[in-house]
Each structure stands twice: as C-alpha cells, then as structure tokens.
Amino acid sequence: MTLGTPPRFDTDNPRHQRVLALLLQRPAKREEVDRAAGASNGPELVAELRRRGLELPCERVEAIDRDGRPCRPGVYHATPADRRKIAAWLRSRSSGRIAPELAGWLALGAVSVLLLMGA
Numbered sequence: 001m002t003l004g005t006p007p008r009f010d011t012d013n014p015r016h017q018r019v020l021a022l023l024l025q026r027p028a029k030r031e032e033v034d035r036a037a038g039a040s041n042g043p044e045l046v047a048e049l050r051r052r053g054l055e056l057p058c059e060r061v062e063a064i065d066r067d068g069r070p071c072r073p074g075v076y077h078a079t080p081a082d083r084r085k086i087a088a089w090l091r092s093r094s095s096g097r098i099a100p101e102l103a104g105w106l107a108l109g110a111v112s113v114l115l116l117m118g119a
Helices: 014-025 030-037 042-051 080-092 100-116
Strands: 058-060 074-076
Touching (some): 030 042
Antiparallel strands (some): 058 074
C-alpha cells in the first residue's frame, strides 16, 4: 500500500456480509440492519464496516413514531464509492469464503452496481 492509497475493503464476518447484501439492494433503517445482520447492534456493525474503509453515511429522515410523534430515524446507504469497493472485494474473493446463502444476494448486488456504473 502506498501513501495516500486507502486500504482495500475486506471482511469475512457473516454479519457484515448480510448487512452489505441489504445495503447493495437499498438504503435501510437501523432496525432493518439489525434484522439483516441477525443481531441488535446495527450501528456498531456499520461502524466496523466504516473502519474497514466504507463510508456508509446515515441520512436522518422525517418520520412519525408509533405514538404519533415526529422523529428523525437514520437510514444507512452505500455510496457509489462504497459500491465500487464492495464490487472489487466480491471480485477478489476466493470461492467458499462467502456463506452460500449470501452468495446470490451479493452477486445480485454486484450486478446491480455494474449496471448502475454503466459497465
């Protein structure tokens, strides 16, 4: 790695992989990230992915909670740069390291990224 070159994104954590599969499909609220990951620590999982080189910004949106009060929940999304890093990571993965049940979702996300990039 040369000076100024960001580290390549990589993860072998199944929770990370499930969150990435979701975020490649669409933006997601914290609760959706928790459900996809299979854990109740979505913000920490996103923080871990950020420490690994992804941006994954959180946009605050206007909403009404179940008590009828206004609130501003966060919605995570993958940036175009995140999508490129994830696509590069998927291309570099050796077979067998991604959980089989995630491979299809990640492949769908990668194809979507390529189509969006005009490749």
